[in-house]
Amino acid sequence: MKRSNKSVLAVAGVALAMPGLAFAVLPPAVTEVGDAGGDVKPACPAPPCKAIPRTTGYQVKVGEDRAVHVVKADGRVVAWTIQLSKPGPKQTAFFNENLGGEAQAQLTILRPGNKLYARVVAQGESVKLTKYFGQKVTFTLKKSIPVKKGNIIGITVPTWAPALALEQPGTTSWRASRGKGQCNDFDSQSAQTQTNNITRFYCLYRTARLAYSATVVADPKPK
Template identity: 55%
Template sequence: MMPRLRTLLSVFVAAGLAYPAVAPATLDPVPATDPGDATPSCPDKPCYAVGRTTGYQAKVGTNRGLYTVQRDGVLVSWTIKLSKPGDRQIDFFNKSLGGEAQAAISVLRMGNHLHARQVAVGETQKLTPYFGQTVEFALQRTIPVKKGWVIGLTVPTWAPGLAAGLGNDTSWRASRPKGSCDDSQTQTALAANQIGNFYCLYRTARIMYSARVISTP
């Protein structure tokens, strides 16, 4: 059984119950592969979900910077690998985290001392119809990106796209201030042009998202 590690519970809520694609072009996936071969946790017990925050994957194994834009370009689509929570788990998250599962891709310009400005955010997508699938969302309006910016995921409610129980060398950061890493109820999802504090680092877990960027020639 997956351990209820503090590093996990401090970032995502655990449901402790009894329980449109883009045509290929010159594309630079971010990361360079699909969302990964890890499996999001639900409907296992506990079932984990990212909730009410903006996050980005800081490290996957020995790889850092997988979600850092390598060249100036345009963000055209994003992908998320979703688990398939059960009805009682869905009801728990809906009631605890403000409603139906939703998420949007976002672009962060990193600053000093773990501060970052959310330069842009895509359209918010309802995730419920895609539970148990890997889905790619084409952006209605593409987002210009620059080398060195970071691709993140903004979750205003909750998203069951989290693989847990991985190695201690895999981690992600959330836009939560110091002393609030255990607080999954307060809304910390960033809006466009908002500055956030990414003080909270959560090990042994991966948010299962990726993005497609068309590089500027």
Template identity: 55%
Template sequence: MLRLRTLLAVFVGAGLALPAVAPATLDPIPTLDPGDATPSCPDKPCYALGRTTGYQAKVGTNRGLYTVQKDGTLVSWSVKLSKPTDKQIDFFDKSLGGESQAAIAVLRMGNKLHARLVAQGEVQKLTPYFGQTVEFALQKPIPVKKGYVIGLTVPTWAPALAAGLGNDTSWRASRKKGTCDDSQTQTAQAVNQVGQYYCLYRTARIVYSARIISTP
């Protein structure tokens, strides 16, 4: 009996010596609630993202809100959409290449405002969800690494832009110097393509988010 107790004590001691394993967590990006950030349409002017890949650079004093904090797997994303009028929808459809669409994008940042689009979710049609916040589960979850940035690719247009915010709130688009006022030229990135994010747009916020399951 004494020997059995001794062995049990050894096993328990060995168990206590094992390293602790952190559990997987479901992490929202960003952690900051959008608050009163409401996309502008049908107000006039009606703002929308057009034919680009973009990411939110800053919200107030907060930077890096869309930067992945831990290795994990991107499993879903959501976007808050305004409800443009039929006339506004027709204008954007004709001006920006067709029906409203978007996809979640994963960026690896480089030097001098360059970034590589390392992965992208399935392109989703947004028109049926105008006036709502909609969440899309990815058919193929995307592995992500700490330091990656989560953005939004818009091959046509998306009414997901809140305007008239503070001058300390801004987002960047995959457009080169001298093209910041051109929303009709296609600048949405393709997977593995490197883009330059020169154009910074102040007083506006892209109202999107994502969910990541961290790697234990």
């Protein structure tokens, strides 16, 4: 298939929508894993308009931080946040036509293994994103997800999601669930939508950032 120069790249989230829900001041036991705000501004509608396409991904590095989406302590994920850009009508139609339909995403918990392999240990509900374009939105999970220290908070996008910030420093990078030789194959489906799936996150994309985060409540420490 001939690809337009408005092509893609990609990543995103999950849950029961509660737009505007914010955690500006977090109790000591509550932490944000990842970054869905601040200086993270996803592309679109300004060119090049790119999005997370048909994959599962997670941020590997931002500056000196090499564990951006790694859980720091055992706990439960109760919500996740995503910053969405606002593609124009023609851009939206292009993505819908070429990437399998309406923008959607879900939160995915990964247990990392050796040689860039990881297992999907849990997922949140899939959420349609179109009505939230141009917003930073938080979704509470219908059921909290237990996580262990060292798990990775990922995002699964079976179609596309306009939550990709471009023109970041060279020290910023993210990985996608694509194998060797498939890093530019955005037409093929690589989104991990089943628990217990094991896949290799071989493809590394530099100077781009996934604009999502998760709210984790740490387990109580034994007295």
